[in-house]
Amino acid sequence: MLEATVARRAAHLARPAHADGGSAISFDSGYAFPGTLPDLSAAAERALGAYRREALQYGPRFGLPDMREWIATLMCDDGANVVPGDVLVTNGAKHGIELFCRLFTEEGDTIVVSAPTYFTAIPIFRSFGLGFVEVAQDGEGIEVDTLRQQLHERERQGLEPPKFIYNVTDFHNPSGITMSRRRREALVALATERQIPVLEDSPYRKLRFEGQQEPSLKSLDSAGVVFALGTVSKIMAPGLRIGWVAGPRPLIARMGQLKSDGGTCPLTQRVVLEFSKGGGLVPHLRRVTQTYADNRDRMVAAVRRELPDVTLAIPQGGYYLWLHFPAGTDTDALAERAHDAGVSVIGGSAFFAGESVCLLRDQRRYMRLAFSHATHVEIDEGVRRLAAAYGSSRT
Amino acid sequence: MLEATVARRAAHLARPAHADGGSAISFDSGYAFPGTLPDLSAAAERALGAYRREALQYGPRFGLPDMREWIATLMCDDGANVVPGDVLVTNGAKHGIELFCRLFTEEGDTIVVSAPTYFTAIPIFRSFGLGFVEVAQDGEGIEVDTLRQQLHERERQGLEPPKFIYNVTDFHNPSGITMSRRRREALVALATERQIPVLEDSPYRKLRFEGQQEPSLKSLDSAGVVFALGTVSKIMAPGLRIGWVAGPRPLIARMGQLKSDGGTCPLTQRVVLEFSKGGGLVPHLRRVTQTYADNRDRMVAAVRRELPDVTLAIPQGGYYLWLHFPAGTDTDALAERAHDAGVSVIGGSAFFAGESVCLLRDQRRYMRLAFSHATHVEIDEGVRRLAAAYGSSRT
Numbered sequence: 180m181l182e183a184t185v186a187r188r189a190a191h192l193a194r195p196a197h198a199d200g201g202s203a204i205s206f207d208s209g210y211a212f213p214g215t216l217p218d219l220s221a222a223a224e225r226a227l228g229a230y231r232r233e234a235l236q237y238g239p240r241f242g243l244p245d246m247r248e249w250i251a252t253l254m255c256d257d258g259a260n261v262v263p264g265d266v267l268v269t270n271g272a273k274h275g276i277e278l279f280c281r282l283f284t285e286e287g288d289t290i291v292v293s294a295p296t297y298f299t300a301i302p303i304f305r306s307f308g309l310g311f312v313e314v315a316q317d318g319e320g321i322e323v324d325t326l327r328q329q330l331h332e333r334e335r336q337g338l339e340p341p342k343f344i345y346n347v348t349d350f351h352n353p354s355g356i357t358m359s360r361r362r363r364e365a366l367v368a369l370a371t372e373r374q375i376p377v378l379e380d381s382p383y384r385k386l387r388f389e390g391q392q393e394p395s396l397k398s399l400d401s402a403g404v405v406f407a408l409g410t411v412s413k414i415m416a417p418g419l420r421i422g423w424v425a426g427p428r429p430l431i432a433r434m435g436q437l438k439s440d441g442g443t444c445p446l447t448q449r450v451v452l453e454f455s456k457g458g459g460l461v462p463h464l465r466r467v468t469q470t471y472a473d474n475r476d477r478m479v480a481a482v483r484r485e486l487p488d489v490t491l492a493i494p495q496g497g498y499y500l501w502l503h504f505p506a507g508t509d510t511d512a513l514a515e516r517a518h519d520a521g522v523s524v525i526g527g528s529a530f531f532a533g534e535s536v537c538l539l540r541d542q543r544r545y546m547r548l549a550f551s552h553a554t555h556v557e558i559d560e561g562v563r564r565l566a567a568a569y570g571s572s573r574t
Numbered sequence: 575m576l577e578a579t580v581a582r583r584a585a586h587l588a589r590p591a592h593a594d595g596g597s598a599i600s601f602d603s604g605y606a607f608p609g610t611l612p613d614l615s616a617a618a619e620r621a622l623g624a625y626r627r628e629a630l631q632y633g634p635r636f637g638l639p640d641m642r643e644w645i646a647t648l649m650c651d652d653g654a655n656v657v658p659g660d661v662l663v664t665n666g667a668k669h670g671i672e673l674f675c676r677l678f679t680e681e682g683d684t685i686v687v688s689a690p691t692y693f694t695a696i697p698i699f700r701s702f703g704l705g706f707v708e709v710a711q712d713g714e715g716i717e718v719d720t721l722r723q724q725l726h727e728r729e730r731q732g733l734e735p736p737k738f739i740y741n742v743t744d745f746h747n748p749s750g751i752t753m754s755r756r757r758r759e760a761l762v763a764l765a766t767e768r769q770i771p772v773l774e775d776s777p778y779r780k781l782r783f784e785g786q787q788e789p790s791l792k793s794l795d796s797a798g799v800v801f802a803l804g805t806v807s808k809i810m811a812p813g814l815r816i817g818w819v820a821g822p823r824p825l826i827a828r829m830g831q832l833k834s835d836g837g838t839c840p841l842t843q844r845v846v847l848e849f850s851k852g853g854g855l856v857p858h859l860r861r862v863t864q865t866y867a868d869n870r871d872r873m874v875a876a877v878r879r880e881l882p883d884v885t886l887a888i889p890q891g892g893y894y895l896w897l898h899f900p901a902g903t904d905t906d907a908l909a910e911r912a913h914d915a916g917v918s919v920i921g922g923s924a925f926f927a928g929e930s931v932c933l934l935r936d937q938r939r940y941m942r943l944a945f946s947h948a949t950h951v952e953i954d955e956g957v958r959r960l961a962a963a964y965g966s967s968r969t
Contacts, residue, residue, distance in 0.1 A: 181769060181798065181799065182824060184678060184737065184769070184770075184771065185677060185825070185828060186676065186679055186680050187680060208632070209632075210632060211630070211631060213627050213631070216627060216630040216631070217630070218626075219622050220618075220619055220623065223615075223618040223619070224615055224619070227613070227615045227618055228615065233813075234813050235611040235612075235614070235811035236606060236608075236812055237603070237605060237807075237812045237813065238813060270665045270835055270839075271836040272836075273834050273835050274665075274836075276834075277834065281581065281701070282580060282581060283579060283580065283581055285581050299834070299836075302834060303834040306676070306832055342579065374576060374579070375579075376576050376579065404576065416630035416631070417630065417632045418628075418629050418631050418632065418633060418839060418840045418841050419839065419841065420835070420836065420838070427576065430576060430577065433577075433580060436701075439668055439697060439698040439701065440665055440668050440815070441666040441668045441694075441807070441812065441815060442815075443815070444813060444814065444815040444839060444842060445813045446814065446842060447839060447841060447842065
């Protein structure tokens with residue numbers, strides 16, 4: 180009966196929770212490769228022994244001082260100018276997205292996302308009642324000139340400017356695209372000119388298989404408009420639930436006031452620190468990068484062999500392939516048939532915030548495959564099953 | 575510069591983060607007694623060994639199935655009718671409060687709280703733009719007849735009914751009061767009649783030093799209006815950040831849709847389960863209950879000895895004493911002087927949502943002392959310092 184009393188924002192959410200894949204081969208979720216999950220036992224033993232009084236009490240609201248310093252160092256080593264006071268530790272990066280929405284938006288506001296965009300972020304944005312300005316990507320990333328025109332057009336129409344720009348800069352999820360340097364510079368320049376905060380989400384940045392790393396948006400920002408979202412999920416393990424937001428300190432301080440969760444788990448923060456301090460992180464990163472590079476190669480080969488109709492750009496890192504099917508394909512329907520055939524994939528429409536009609540036509544020709552989670556045997560067999568499901572729809 | 579773009583809700587929050595106490599004796603925060611923090615090493619070793627693939631991947635949105643079952647069993651053993659599907663695991667209980675606000679309220683809505691109420695919940699409620707109907711407590715807990723009149727009065731004035739009732743039922747924080755059975759029955763009856771959800775927050779329930787346990791609100795609810803908020807913070811350790819909300823499944827399912835954090839940490843969930851399964855919980859609970867009972871006795875004796883002007887009701891469990899000073903005392907000012915004298919305490923006004931003028935007059939005669947965190951020597955010395963600060967203000 181109480182259901183009548185539920186807030187409007189809960190009604191924004193109609194999509195059922197995403198299935199975990201069951202016994203099917205899973206290309207759907209950004210799970211870590213099980214064989215590379217690190218051995219954190221020694222780190223946990225130290226956290227629960229020498230650091231017990233820190234690890235088991237309430238932690239400081241902004242994160243353990245050592246953790247904030249570790250994150251700031253990580254970011255400085257990556258070219259950004261960040262001090263520990265600029266960092267808010269969160270319960271995973273998605274918690275950072277949530278706090279960012281709470282800090283900068285009101286219900287009914289608009290934000291900028293790429294088309295396609297990170298599909299798990301979409302329901303978070305919707306749960307805050309946000310609308311979308313969708314901007315297409317090309318091979319250099321989000322089209323900043325297009326965004327400039329869209330902002331200009333909104334201004335002309337007397338519409339409020341978007342409250343922030345959300346973008347995945349490296350090995351984009353799902354498209355795999357890494358922004359070029361000049362595109363990054365253009366985005367930061369536009370955001371600075373318009374004073375629109377940018378949330379740079381780059382969980383895969385350290386999982387580069389080849390090619391040259393581009394500077395982060397954060398490192399290009401001298402005006403204090405870029406906030407960097409980070410996580411240990413892809414460089415250590417998703418189950419730790421440690422993320423962060425780094426940005427101008429006065430705004431991070433305000434964000435912290437909205438973080439009323441009793442402090443992010445000090446135990447898992449200490450485990451991260453001890454694993455890293457103990458020298459575990461560097462060899463682990465080398466191992467996962469090699470694993471994912473091999474998985475990517477295996478999956479690209481399988482797709483080329485089994486799905487010759489499909490085009491794809493080969494990502495230089497990350498977790499995902501973004502397949503483009505011939506005109507007339509409905510990847511949402513194909514994903515259902517693939518699921519029946521024993522492989523879980525995600526059809527294109529899930530990755531579009533879905534308000535730009537011009538983008539809608541094409542979205543069901545795309546499909547995301549995660550190569551992170553499956554073994555080589557599963558990759559071969561899963562792509563074969565997907566191809567069979569696709570083939571049966573063409574005959 | 576971006577500060578101009580911050581959402582209204584961030585402006586609701588002006589209160590600085592609470593200090594951790596530094597080298598002062600700390601009676602201010604609900605920290606666990608350091609000497610009773612459990613040894614979780616063996617549980618963590620199993621979680622990171624045998625359960626590694628579960629503990630280090632993304633966890634299910636609603637919590638580990640074993641965790642939901644463990645919580646349901648805990649609640650059934652306490653007389654409530656709860657199945658695992660009724661349970662949403664959260665990142666600590668405060669995260670549960672946040673999700674409850676997101677599910678049931680819109681900015682500008684009103685909720686019911688006791689006066690005084692849990693002071694950390696107040697800024698959470700404010701961050702959602704909520705207003706308050708404050709209801710006084712007597713020795714039996716929140717005054718349900720008064721609440722009934724207030725609801726009636728609001729109705730008469732054409733005001734919207736409050737969106738939910740928040741209450742700490744056992745060893746109330748800060749007042750220490752445990753609701754009587756008949757008062758509990760009256761509250762559930764009123765909430766059922768008015769169809770107003772109740773959020774029952776009872777973190778201290780298992781820390782009973784003496785006397786008879788009363789049935790939980792949840793166990794008295796047959797109409798599906800009560801949601802139970804739980805946590806392992808007081809029965810195991812705050813640093814684990816594992817809490818839950820249990821309520822009618824359709825609403826818990828909706829609440830889960832708003833929980834977009836990548837799943838509560840499966841590692842710490844598994845640590846909780848392994849510690850409990852390994853037989854650690856029962857002796858640990860016995861040990862902490864004895865420790866806090868001794869601490870309470872020590873602090874009550876110290877207050878009677880050093881502060882004869884002060885009256886207090888002796889709580890039968892929990893973490894706190896709620897002191898009532900003579901007329902004319904300003905406990906907010908006294909707390910500042912006490913801090914200078916080397917003991918951290920919290921003055922009365924922090925515990926009142928602060929909108930009922932009739933309640934405002936008296937609130938600065940109260941002060942909360944936590945007896946949870948300090949040693950006996952610190953309790954004696956801290957109360958002595960407080961008495962000195964109080965004495966110096968009277969001369």
